[in-house]
Amino acid sequence: MKRKIVHIDDEKCTGCGLCVTPCAEGAIEIVNGKARVLREELCDGAGVCLNVCPTGALTIEEREAPAFDPAAAAANLAAKRNKGEAPRCVRCGAGEGEAVLLFARHRGESTWVCTRCLPVLIHG
Ligand code: SF4
Incomplete structure (x- = not known):
């Protein structure tokens, strides 16, 4: 399906990690020094992470992506909670x-x- 989802500009991303905490669903992780949306079904496209990025690497784009999965996001949040990361x-x-x-x-x-x-x- 076509929907709104976070886009990360690799050229602008410094890997600072400031966008990880604002993402309650845990969709963003730092991999090899760059922010990544590893599981697109966890990104609701709300864009809470956008304003924290000091380099403007985060934008919302409309493109083909798996549908947002609220159950998977809730499960990921519960896992973060169990690890004390919620x-x-x-x-x-x-x-x-x-x-x-x-x-x-x-x-x-x-x-x-x-x-x-x-x-x-x-x-x-
Ligand atoms: S806040 Fe911006 S620069 Fe920092 S890791 Fe996230 S996308 Fe990259």
Whole structure:
């Protein structure tokens, strides 16, 4: 099927890894120093990762790709959770089972913050 999915420009990618954490589905991995979407069915094409890339290597394109598989994405997220790699709030440590998590930039880092802690991070 033709759908929207992340495209990674190899020429621009430095392999910094900043795009890995924002991808809750775990679709992006660093392989041999470059970001890769190894399992396209895990990429929902939402583009949360785009804004963290310092080199503009990430874009959304429309092309032939396997359909997004929510069950596979949930299973991958569960596996990340079991390994302690699932997103957690940078301030209180809440996981997505305990609070709504939003992707954010905080003190120069790409991270997650829950909706309870977001006002504190904004207003102090
Ligand atoms: S954030 Fe950009 S430069 Fe860094 S690994 Fe991801 S695609 Fe590559």
